[in-house]
Structures are given as structure tokens and as C-alpha cells.
Amino acid sequence: MNCSNCGEDVGEAKFCPQCGSKVEEILVAEEAPVEVSSEKYCPECNVIVEEANFCPDCGGKTEPVPKEELETKVEKNTAYPSKYSVQAFLDRTAEKFEGNEVFELENDYLLDVNLNGKVWAKLGSMVAYTGEVKFKKQSSLEGGIDKFIMKKVSGESSKLMSASGYGNVFLADDGKRVTILNLEGSRLYVNGNDILAFEENIDWDIKMMSGAGSMSGGMFNIKLQGYGMIAITTHYTPITLAVTPDRPVYTDPNATVAWSDGLSIDYKTDVNLGTLLGRSSGETFQMAFRGNGFVIIQPYEETAVGLG
Numbered sequence: 001m002n003c004s005n006c007g008e009d010v011g012e013a014k015f016c017p018q019c020g021s022k023v024e025e026i027l028v029a030e031e032a033p034v035e036v037s038s039e040k041y042c043p044e045c046n047v048i049v050e051e052a053n054f055c056p057d058c059g060g061k062t063e064p065v066p067k068e069e070l071e072t073k074v075e076k077n078t079a080y081p082s083k084y085s086v087q088a089f090l091d092r093t094a095e096k097f098e099g100n101e102v103f104e105l106e107n108d109y110l111l112d113v114n115l116n117g118k119v120w121a122k123l124g125s126m127v128a129y130t131g132e133v134k135f136k137k138q139s140s141l142e143g144g145i146d147k148f149i150m151k152k153v154s155g156e157s158s159k160l161m162s163a164s165g166y167g168n169v170f171l172a173d174d175g176k177r178v179t180i181l182n183l184e185g186s187r188l189y190v191n192g193n194d195i196l197a198f199e200e201n202i203d204w205d206i207k208m209m210s211g212a213g214s215m216s217g218g219m220f221n222i223k224l225q226g227y228g229m230i231a232i233t234t235h236y237t238p239i240t241l242a243v244t245p246d247r248p249v250y251t252d253p254n255a256t257v258a259w260s261d262g263l264s265i266d267y268k269t270d271v272n273l274g275t276l277l278g279r280s281s282g283e284t285f286q287m288a289f290r291g292n293g294f295v296i297i298q299p300y301e302e303t304a305v306g307l308g
Contacts, residue, residue: 039065047082095168102199103180103229106170111178111196111231113169120204121171121197123161131167138162159192162200171197176233187225187261190232193302194257199228225261232258235300248290254301260293 002009003016003023010016010023040062041048042055049055049062082088096106102119104112113119115133123137138160163169172178173196181188183202198204203226224230234257241249243263250268259265266288289295 041065045083101180101229103197103231105178105180108177109172109175111171111180113163113171113197115163115169116166118162118164118200119169119197120160120200120202121163121169122173122195123159125171125173125196126161126163126169127172128170129163129167131165133163133165133167133169136162136164171231173233176235177237178231178233179238180229180231182229183224183226185225185227187223188230188258189221189223189261190230190258191256192220192222194232194234195222195224196231196233198224198230202226202228202230232296234296234298235302236298238296238298241295241297243289243291243293243295245291248288249295250286250288251295251297252301253285253287254303255297255299256287256295257298258296259289260295263289263291263293263295265289 003019003021005021006016006019008016008018010018013023015022038051039048040051040053042058042060042062044058044060045055047055047057048065053062054060055062096104096112098104100114102114104114106112110127113121115129115131120138126135178196189207192206202224205223207221207223238257241251243249243259268286268288269284
């Protein structure tokens with residue numbers, strides 16, 4: 001026992017031999033033990049994991065939950081909410097209200113058109129909309145007689161639709177990745193099957209690739225130019241290859257998505273590959289790009305169906 005005045009160890013003496021103070025016994029109250037539930041939770045994921053010593057989601061060490069705290073939180077229905085709750089799902093997938101561009105990405109596979117007027121879109125690509133919107137399939141003669149004749153020559157029936165009005169229009173194409181490009185006065189050639197949408201003021205035309213012959217796929221493309229936004233689609237993440245005078249680029253037509261203006265394009269036939277793999281193989285025909293510009297390709301061979 002220690003003296004309460006000077007702290008000297010006095011043993012069992014009634015008075016401190018150092019300072020003479022009366023020694024009084026100090027009783028230390030013991031803290032009541034905290035009652036702990038058998039339930040455990042992961043502090044990292046903030047979820048209850050029953051009696052597991054390690055979290056099945058992140059592998060972290062779990063901690064016991066004080067019973068009183070658990071009961072209180074369960075009563076209020078706020079006990080370590082599951083990351084798989086309905087509310088958590090709603091929070092993750094809620095519509096974004098960000099950005100003021102005409103075209104915005106909701107995610108990698110869904111285009112949000114902030115419509116106030118008119119846009120062109122691939123027929124059948126609308127998955128949802130809000131507001132007052134009217135959809136109309138492109139008529140045969142819309143765009144002029146030249147486009148009508150080219151569509152007939154290429155065997156491409158109308159595959160564009162207009163969306164007019166105001167609101168939000170959500171567009172998608174078979175789960176393909178969406179990329180938004182602002183042309184800003186430039187010109188771009190795109191495989192007809194990879195066009196998702198473009199603004200009304202963009203000038204467009206269907207082009208037949210000279211020298212394509214009877215090659216399956218890649219013969220008919222769409223030329224887009226002017227000021228405004230376009231949206232193209234690709235299977236998986238695209239890659240852009242630079243073309244220079246001393247570095248031509250050769251591509252599989254079924255993997256070719258788009259290319260810039262100012263490039264000369266030839267078609268190369270590989271008879272050896274045709275003999276080995278069959279004429280239907282994409283590798284039998286290649287597109288040869290020369291000049292200064294770029295080519296966008298996708299890691300997927302998609303049978304080209306143009307605009308129809």
C-alpha cells in the first residue's frame with residue numbers, strides 16, 4: 001500500500017513513516033465487463049459476418065460487436081448495412097445528372113442524349129427516355145436522291161431514326177462500348193454498323209469504297225463532317241493506330257471502326273490466306289491505309305452490315 005500524500009510504500013503501516021500522514025485505503029472500482037455478442041463484423045466493409053474470424057469479402061480481421069450497440073442499431077435498422085442492399089444498388093446505378101453536353105455517357109455502354117431539338121440515332125437503339133420525344137424512322141428519300149440511290153445500290157434499307165423534342169434519351173447497341181467524339185469541323189469515316197447517334201447539324205453521306213470489289217464487309221461506310229457530336233460503338237475497348245507516309249496501316253475490314261480524312265485506302269487480297277483459311281476469312285482481305293491520319297480498330301471481327 002502507498003501513502004496517499006507522498007506516495008511512499010508503507011506496507012501495512014497505519015501512518016506513513018516518511019511524512020506521518022494517516023494511511024487510508026483507496027478502493028478502486030472495477031469496471032463492469034462489456035457484454036459482447038457472438039456476432040462479428042468487418043470494420044473495412046462495415047458488414048456483419050456472423051461468427052467468421054476473417055471477412056469473406058476482403059479477408060480482413062473481424063471484430064466482435066458489443067451486444068448493446070448491436071441491439072440498438074438493429075432496432076433502428078442501421079446496423080452495418082449490407083453493400084448488397086436495395087438502397088446500395090440504387091445508389092450505385094442511379095441516373096447521373098452531370099455535364100451539360102448534348103451527348104453524355106451514363107456508363108461505358110449507355111449514351112444519354114440531352115435532347116432539345118433533334119438528333120439522328122441508329123434505328124432500334126433507344127432503351128428509355130424521359131420528357132416529350134417523338135421517334136421517326138428515316139424515310140427513303142430523306143437526305144436527297146443521291147443518298148436514296150446509294151442505299152438502293154448498297155442494298156441498305158433505312159436504318160436511322162430521328163428523335164425530336166426535349167428530355168433525355170438513352171441509347172445502346174447490343175452492349176457495345178460507346179465513345180463520344182466532337183468533330184469540331186473535321187471529317188470522319190465510320191463503318192455504318194458502328195454509328196450510334198449524331199447531331200442534326202452534322203452532314204452525312206453513305207460512301208462506297210472504291211476498289212472494294214465483291215469483298216464481304218467494309219464496302220459501304222458513312223461520311224460524317226461538320227461541327228457537332230457523334231457517338232460510335234465498339235466491341236470492347238478500341239485502339240487508335242497512327243498512319244504516316246512511311247508507316248501504312250493494314251487492318252481487317254471486320255475489325256475496322258473508323259478512320260480520319262486525308263487517307264488513301266486500298267484493298268489487298270491475300271490468295272495464300274484464302275487458300276489456307278477460306279475466302280470467308282477476314283484475313284483474306286485487308287484494308288491498306290496510307291497518308292497522314294489515324295485508324296480506329298476494335299479487338300473483335302464484326303460482320304459489317306453497313307447502315308442496313
